[in-house]
Amino acid sequence: MNAKKLAGEKAVEFIKDGMIVGLGTGSTVHWSILKLGELVKQSLTIKGVPTSKQTEQLAKELGIPLVNMSSIEQIDITIDGADEANPEFELIKGGGGALLREKMVASISKRMIVVMDETKYVAHLGKFPLPVEITQFGWEMTSKQVSTLGCEPKLRVENNLSFITDNGNYILDCHFGEILDAKRLNEELNMIPGVVENGLFVNIADTMVIGNSDGHVEIIHK
Ligand SMILES: O=C[C@H](O)[C@H](O)[C@H](O)COP(=O)(O)O
Numbered sequence: 729m730n731a732k733k734l735a736g737e738k739a740v741e742f743i744k745d746g747m748i749v750g751l752g753t754g755s756t757v758h759w760s761i762l763k764l765g766e767l768v769k770q771s772l773t774i775k776g777v778p779t780s781k782q783t784e785q786l787a788k789e790l791g792i793p794l795v796n797m798s799s800i801e802q803i804d805i806t807i808d809g810a811d812e813a814n815p816e817f818e819l820i821k822g823g824g825g826a827l828l829r830e831k832m833v834a835s836i837s838k839r840m841i842v843v844m845d846e847t848k849y850v851a852h853l854g855k856f857p858l859p860v861e862i863t864q865f866g867w868e869m870t871s872k873q874v875s876t877l878g879c880e881p882k883l884r885v886e887n888n889l890s891f892i893t894d895n896g897n898y899i900l901d902c903h904f905g906e907i908l909d910a911k912r913l914n915e916e917l918n919m920i921p922g923v924v925e926n927g928l929f930v931n932i933a934d935t936m937v938i939g940n941s942d943g944h945v946e947i948i949h950k
Contacts, residue, residue: 731845732756735939737763738947739807739843742935745773748800750833751787752808753780753826756843756939760807765790777803779833780826781894797833806837810844811856811927813936817842817950818910822859822927825884825893831925834932841935849938853910857882857901859927860917867898870922877916879904897924 736759743749743764751761761783768774768791775795778784787794808830812820819842821827834840860881862870871881881900884891891899907913907928914928938946 729941729943731939731941732843733759733939734943734945735843735845735937736760738939738945739841739937740764740767742805742841743772743774743807747804748775748777748795748802750803750806750808750837750840751776751778751783751792752806752830753783754809754824756809756845757783757807758786760843761786761790761792765792768792777833779808779829780824782826797836801836803833803837805839805841806834807841807843808834810842810848810929812848812850812853813842813844813933814850814853817933817936818853819929819933820853820856820858820927821929822861822899823856825859825861825891825899827859827927828861828893828895828897828925831929831932834929839935840933841937842933843937844939846938846940849936852906852908853928854905854907857903858907859884860900860902861893861895861897861924861926862900862922863924864896864898866922870920871900873920874900874902874917874923877904877913895924
């Protein structure tokens, strides 16, 4: 059983006619977007707000009407994936580099539904290195300052080149070990000049839809 597909498709059941829907990024929410595309072709009327260029392209191909974030006040529901989630509904996101737009979209959403397979649901965050988006300007200095919080930041590289986000920034992947105070780390990271945003989502998600390879889906509400 494809656990990501199970979770991704299940979450779409929360979407109702007329909603403005935040469209996350990644291989799990991919299934939600495909499903939404199918439903839109039938009769569902929604407007999507994409969290990355990749998602924007997919939504356009599927005929999902899109709306610019600047022209709306609020999003009804955002569906998005996560790299890790704990029972406190704290997340690590940004494995695909989309964390900034994802956090902006989630922050104006009445509800954020996280879709994942069971391997992402962990007791403590931190096995997955925390993505931190930083400006290209002065990145070495920013990296040094991030390291003082207790990690060895690694500049993300893709195809032998520095990875560049949709916003023209770099990503540092930061191994902090077990993250016991996500709220504090989130604040400390974002206080560093040069840090644009980090992948910790604290007090943002309200529902988790977890697909299991044995075929069952668990839904947990905050
Ligand atoms: O930047 C990427 C996003 O935060 C993704 O939602 C996250 O990495 C999970 O992706 P996937 O569902 O592909 O594991």
